[in-house]
């Protein structure tokens with residue numbers, strides 16, 4: 001895998017040139033599970049993906065590297081059919097009594113490099129982000145509710161091979177489902193109602 005060799009080189013910083021766009025085959029392929037113990041390359045790949053998300057959310061680095069902001073990334077988006085995703089969801093800044101923004105105690109609500117992630121159970125109730133979804137591999141706005149499970153239980157392994165089981169709701173639930181979709185060759189707009197993109201059906205939760 002010469003792609004992975006390039007991405008995991010010590011001096012390499014993943015940027016938008018490394019992110020494949022709609023039409024690139026790996027966005028519609030089902031990725032392969034990674035074996036444990038992980039190779040150094042697969043450990044470094046996860047770390048480089050997380051570093052990209054941190055840079056994409058940092059105004060200075062995002063500007064310097066020309067990055068779009070993201071809270072999730074899947075290896076399929078780097079041209080690799082491996083079940084590796086990274087999720088970095090920031091906490092909202094707190095506001096003090098004078099109304100000044102104060103950095104939250106914990107910078108991130110979620111920070112996970114997930115290997116072989118899968119949804120093992122989910123709520124009957126659906127949910128969607130009120131404002132729709134974006135994707136770093138999609139260079140256009142596609143309006144509409146991206147209908148997903150409101151709450152999911154996700155099993156994955158961390159870089160040490162530890163099996164983890166987490167329950168998610170809200171924005172994090174939407175993000176992790178979006179990234180797991182990528183490892184299954186599914187794009188966010190596959191979940192938008194073609195007839196009426198803003199239809200709210202069967203008790204669907206709208207997430208602000």
Ligand SMILES: CNC(=O)c1cccc(C)c1Nc1nc(N2CCN(c3ccccc3Cl)CC2)nc(N2CSC[C@H]2C(=O)NC)n1
Pocket residue numbers: 056057058068069070071072073090129131132133134135136141142143174175178179
């Ligand atoms: C069409 N309207 C819209 O897209 C949309 C429009 C408005 C609001 C939202 C909330 C929308 N939706 C949406 N916004 C995001 N970001 C908001 C900005 N943010 C960010 C940007 C810069 C610095 C730091 C950060 Cl934190 C990065 C994340 N991310 C996702 N998704 C869908 S799930 C995976 C996740 C993803 O990482 N996409 C690249 N959707």
Ligand code: NI
Pocket residue numbers: 134135136137178182
């Ligand atoms: Ni995406």
